[in-house]
Amino acid sequence: MDPRSSKLLKGDCKGRTISHVTMIMDLSSEIMSEILSRLPIKSIFCCKTVCKLWYNLLTSDPLFSNMYHKRTSSNFPSLLLSIGDYVQFLVELKPDDPSPLKSTTVLSPKFHLPSPNMRLIGSCNGFVCLLKGWMFDLDHSVYISNPLLGEYFKVKLPKQEKRTRVAYAFCFSEASRQYKVLRSAVRHQKVAELKVYTLGVDEKWRYVGEAPQPLSVSFSKANVNGVVHWMNSEKNDSIYSFNSWTEELKSLLAPRGLETPSYNLTLVELGNCLCLCSPNHSEYVDIWWMKEYGIAESWTKTRILKDTIQSNIRCDIFIPISTWKDGEILMQRYRGTQVVSYNPKEKKFTKVKVYLGHKSNSYIPSFYSLKTVIGESCQVSYTYPKIDIV
Numbered sequence: 001m002d003p004r005s006s007k008l009l010k011g012d013c014k015g016r017t018i019s020h021v022t023m024i025m026d027l028s029s030e031i032m033s034e035i036l037s038r039l040p041i042k043s044i045f046c047c048k049t050v051c052k053l054w055y056n057l058l059t060s061d062p063l064f065s066n067m068y069h070k071r072t073s074s075n076f077p078s079l080l081l082s083i084g085d086y087v088q089f090l091v092e093l094k095p096d097d098p099s100p101l102k103s104t105t106v107l108s109p110k111f112h113l114p115s116p117n118m119r120l121i122g123s124c125n126g127f128v129c130l131l132k133g134w135m136f137d138l139d140h141s142v143y144i145s146n147p148l149l150g151e152y153f154k155v156k157l158p159k160q161e162k163r164t165r166v167a168y169a170f171c172f173s174e175a176s177r178q179y180k181v182l183r184s185a186v187r188h189q190k191v192a193e194l195k196v197y198t199l200g201v202d203e204k205w206r207y208v209g210e211a212p213q214p215l216s217v218s219f220s221k222a223n224v225n226g227v228v229h230w231m232n233s234e235k236n237d238s239i240y241s242f243n244s245w246t247e248e249l250k251s252l253l254a255p256r257g258l259e260t261p262s263y264n265l266t267l268v269e270l271g272n273c274l275c276l277c278s279p280n281h282s283e284y285v286d287i288w289w290m291k292e293y294g295i296a297e298s299w300t301k302t303r304i305l306k307d308t309i310q311s312n313i314r315c316d317i318f319i320p321i322s323t324w325k326d327g328e329i330l331m332q333r334y335r336g337t338q339v340v341s342y343n344p345k346e347k348k349f350t351k352v353k354v355y356l357g358h359k360s361n362s363y364i365p366s367f368y369s370l371k372t373v374i375g376e377s378c379q380v381s382y383t384y385p386k387i388d389i390v
Contacts (some may be wrong), residue, residue: 025053029063037067041078041092041105041148041365050368059149059369069125072364077324079339080120082359087120087130090147090363093352105148110204112147112383114154117317122170122221124179127373134273142168143180144199144370150383151370155181155197158205162184173226173245179373180244182219182228183210196247200374208247212240220267221361224274224293229267236262239276253296255288255315259381271323282315283307285331304329308348313338322362332360 015253027035036047038057048058070158071076081089090105105112113130116281121129124265126146133140138160145152169182181201184192191212196202222229230252254276258265266277274293278286285304292298306314315335324330329342330352339360341350371380 006114029057029061032057033064033067037064037071040094043289044367045148056272056365057155060372065366065368066153069364069366077111077330078363078365079321079360080123081365082120082361085119087128090365092365105369112145112150114117114143114152114381114383117262118143119323120361121168122219122223123361124172124223126289126364126368127170127179127370129168129181131168139333142145144170144179144181144374146366146370148173148367149369151380152383153199153370153374153378153380158183158195158334160185169223169228169242171223171226171242171244175226175245176189182242182244184219192251194242196244198372200378208242211250212238212249212251222267222269222271222274224272229274231262231265231267235275236260236265239267239274252290252294255299255301256296260286267321268320270320271327275320277320279317279319279331279334285318285320287320302344304342304344305316306348309340310351321360330360330362335359 024032032054036044036054038139039047044058047054049055075091079091079093081090081091092105115132118130120130120140121131123129126148128145128147129352130143130145130152131140132143138341140157142157143152144155162227165186167184167186171182172177172179178201181196181197181199183197183205185195186192194208194209194211195205197205219228219230228242229252230240232240236258239254239353241250241252242248243250252274260278260280264278264280266279268275269278270287270289274290276288276290282324284306286301287304289300289302291299306318309318312369313333313336316336316339318331319334321330321332321339324341327344328338329344331342333340340349341352342349350371369380
């Protein structure tokens, strides 16, 4: 019997008929996107292989991408977990999930990453920038990837001279809708030359200036509204920035009266706010929030007591990662596997059941294809044989 022409019976003895059955394929793309954007990652994986219509909806339609991004970025973050220095797992968190490890996706080279030994440079809207090798090696490589789709693109790097220390950052400009890789090259411990590469636009790296202060090790992961930030290891009074839209270099004043040296401070983005954290004290974590970006007077300090963390790890360092579920702050134990969540309203910590990685980074998953970013002129590679869906 054709389900399109069938009738359903109400649950009573008279057998009165109800309305015509609506097939799921009859639904509009708006309703389909609304339904599919509420599914967990592994369920969307399965839906992606159902038919070409769903595959295109999940990987190329801005409607679904925007719905999914809005829903996951507000309350349901994911974490990229590293063991040692290498990205290994993706954990999808839910506010009331008693066991988030059930939502763990193993990022192996066979299915998701271009290589087994990849270090995370940064992530934007589901795309990740990865480093293979060490930054001081002349033969290191940089990749852009969507690990959920197994897509990647190898970035062609400029020639590197010996005794040059390099660092990379990955950023996205909401104004221009462009993704960029920023590269710093420091020679003789003095001058940091900055170059930028725009995905899908540039054929070569472009020189954008010299950094006000050379990077000590790397850029921070604090990417606020497309602006990359870093600090100098010798001074704690300034924060330096690169705007991915205007490509301007600027400096911001750090909170006044800081006594903590910059090498013990961590720049993070929490709730789309630039934050400076001092996590090294055994009894508390200090967080300065820049409430109005670029306004030095807007720095506001919050002291979070660690007295509700389990006693055997309470004195260890806990570094903020991200905000989630109505303003709670996720933190990870430094070089440990414990992740905790701080509720600012109740002023207490709860344990999050994540035990796999030694380093966590906030990640917003996306099923948007990398081809929509780099265009048809650049070659997208796959970590698995691409299957044609009919």
